[in-house]
Amino acid sequence: MTRSHITTTAGAPWPDNQDSKSAGARGPLLLENYQLIEKLAHQNRERIPERTVHAKGSGAFGHFTVTQDITHLSCADVFSAVGKKTELLARFSTVAGERGAADAERDVRGFSLKFYTGEGNWDLVGNNTPVFFVRDPMKFPDFIHTQKRHPRTNMRSATAMWDFWSLSPESLHQVAILFSDRGLPQGYRFMNGYGSHTFSLWNASGERFWVKFHFKTQQGHRFWTNDEANDIIGRNRETSQADLYDAIERQEFPRWTMYIQVMREDEAERVDFNPFDITKVWSHKDYPLHEVGVVELNRNPENYFAEIEQSSFSPSNIVPGIGFSPDKMLQGRLFAYADAHRYRVGTHYEALPVNRPKVPVRTYHMDGPMRFDATEGSDAYYEPNSFDGPAEARQAIEPPLRVSGEATYYAHRDDGDDYAQPRALYRLFDDAQRQRFHTNIASAMVGVPRHIVERQLSHFERADPVWARGVRENLEREVPVGHASSATNQEMTEPGAR
Template identity: 50%
Template sequence: MARTKGQHVEKKKSKTAQVTKAKSVKGGKAAKASSKQSMTTAVGRPVTDDQTSVTAKTTENSGYVMLQDTYLVEKLAHFTRERIPERIVHAKGAGAYGYFEVTDDISKYTCAKFLNKVGKKTPLFIRFSTVGGEKGSADSARDPRGFAIKIYTEDGNYDIVGNNTPIFFIRDAIKFPDFIHTQKRDPQTGLKDATMFWDFLSLTPESVHQVTFLFSDRGTPANFRHMNGFASNTWMFYNDKGETWWFKWHFKTDQGIKNLTAQEAEELAGSDPDHSTRDLFESIEKGDYPSWTAYVQIMTPQQAKKYRFDPFDVTKVLFHKDFPLIRVGRIVLNKNPENFFAEVEQAAFAPSNIVPGIYPSPDKMLQARLFAYNDAHRYRLGVNSEMIPVNQPKGTTVYSNERDGHMNTGRNFGPTANYYPNSVNPYGEADGIPEAPVITFRDAAIARHRVPETDDDDFFQAGEIWRRVLSDYDRDHLISNLAGHMGGALKRIQYRQTALFYKADKEYGTRLSEALDLDVKKVKSLAAMSDQERAAATANGTKW
């Protein structure tokens, strides 16, 4: 908890008042204007609303956050770069390896493979932490406890990033940098400050639910083993039929809940500030493996529309009487890290790391977290943080077109092409993986919308340049320039590209075919195909 600065606060206020008064007397008529300085962005644009993200508003809830909110991005991007190399939040922590075991069948809700069979075990790593304190702070602080899980599934890493509380202080991430500043240290004194702490909270009424939780004894868990975990945000399950449900994760400790009184917590801060870190390590070392039972709450889209609370508001819970817990499995921790820095400190969790069968909700905090967590890791650990062993996927082979960058410790994907689409290496888009269904959100449909193929859109204007703009002299040079450059490409790729010019104008494609010594009939047949058919006809190994 923060300690007050006592009289210093009042003195500072008094000094400020004197300065303001002096300016008012000196300023004459200008003194009647507001003395409040307008907040601005980093480049000086006035900020008219520092408390609300730009969203696609609906009548049901506040809507999806828009990436066009450059002020939100600026605040979060700057915030994740404020410290180096310590985590901005969750700096003090401990972790261990174990597994997730499915005990109950929920396959009707989700096509997530790690949940598709009772008895299935998937390896994982968990990091527990305190939130507000620095790396050397006491484990017994009155503070939420981070509860971050990295599950190494066959479809890539699935990260569940939450706390030991089912709710949070704020519902809009644009407030998050300000909130965390109040949990840190006064910029003048370098001390924790009760005024900062309570000034913000008292001006943010949505925090009262979490504050009530925090100042109960559950605000100071006895250790990491004797506390529950929650993903807090609402998420979506979808199955291979395209059916969807909203859900929340709950992880109930099998050791039972144990908390500290304020006096016990204060005494431990002095006698053993690392007691939770020690307790976790020593328990696993002696074979007393901690475990948690995993549950979900399930809500249909229809129920979400009618529920008395916004189900996408992270300051609220879904009452258990309305949505009972459904058991899914259990988590067991049975292996300690071999190197604390390499595995615990360099572990990087992000709620954006999801697998097929699970999808985000329009929770405003979650939408911003999808950006901010990985951005923090890029800053703290580098753009190749996923190459660090604790962060590497274990159940699948990784291939992407992301290359190079600081601390690239792998083969950098060797000689394979680093662009897509391509027809020169075997990697392509995955087949047979259920896509997240289209989410209808009032007038908006949230999905990957591919632009339909229309000849007029892509080819008509290019043909008009050939037909109406270029002179005979210009056309000759265009064909010569294209043939000179395309002549160095594979023949099948020459055919594919020339077909596109043929679609723009027959004469255009014919003249280029002749310049490249291509079969015009083949070019014409390729031009008549769809994009997919043309790509397949000229793929690696075809006879063009």
């Protein structure tokens, strides 16, 4: 069988891939060595900037299947019929670490889905937690700085993290989840996913509903203790990547059941809490989960860089029937995510195969780096025009929002009780879970200045005195990291189910 030949990027045959051309056997290399120059130049450009957050990730392809009719809530094509299947891409990640970080670190996990729907791509960009550390995007860059390396030491700073959290009481709910068993899942298959924000659905009649998206793992929850994770990291830094990849290769396809919580639009004006505050959950008792469908992952990428590293998710990618909400963090992310991809991957990042919709794309965007899909010349390169160019789709306009208010600087510190929900979560833990929880927190506070520790303990005290006392006792004993019994396969009551 005749083998194909290497070529240059211009398609010319590449005659020698072992030896450089030189002026004689002992002479210097020549500048005309264009094959060598091309090879080295491409190697210099093999990397793109890693994501500022969620840099370390894994992904796979699959589909979403509708199992329950919600057409009375949304006219989105993805939900249009029971049994309908939509292709999707999932990417999971840790948040704080760089691309070389270990998978088995205590951290929030990213949980992002790209649905290739019949009306364009819908991206649901979430985490494995239903809440977040801050509720206003003004605080987000500062928070991320505390999770990254100190500019002087170039090391992660526990002081920076606890200083920020202790000065930001709204972070307590997320901190409680992070240091619980769910802060160290054994792999991406063994955790839930959440849209976290409040989104909206709207139906063919123009009625809007506020919703929360939940994806419950069908594999069950499994967690590492700190001791187990430290031991595993010493042997394998890619545990979550290997678990996901190998499971799909064995055809043990991971699945998650999608649920939604639903609130009528007018109801949001009467409830005694802010339903758009991402630091809070909605009670499952008041807003029960409604099943929508099942996500299944069944195909690994053929090329990690092309299909996962270059994959680009943004909550600004919505489709008719799915919309946003006044959630301030969501509003900030609508700009930040797409802009990050334009910087990191390139101006026309959504023209790459992994990001490109399955339906035709018609825009009036012009030129710039990576414009490789330019159409043939046309007089319709602006809009409106008289040359039959693509026109606006007025039928896709969302119904108007009922929420309105005077423009002002919103005092995020005054948005309800930041202690009630962490208190309720803490009181769901059994004795063994509390022991691990106290130890995890105390271990993470080692080396933090005492005044910062005391300030954080005062927040624990306001949530539950037992919580504060348990952490304080562990701090006084200076318990080494992870001295607690295994949490593997233990269940923890769902946040919000209280």
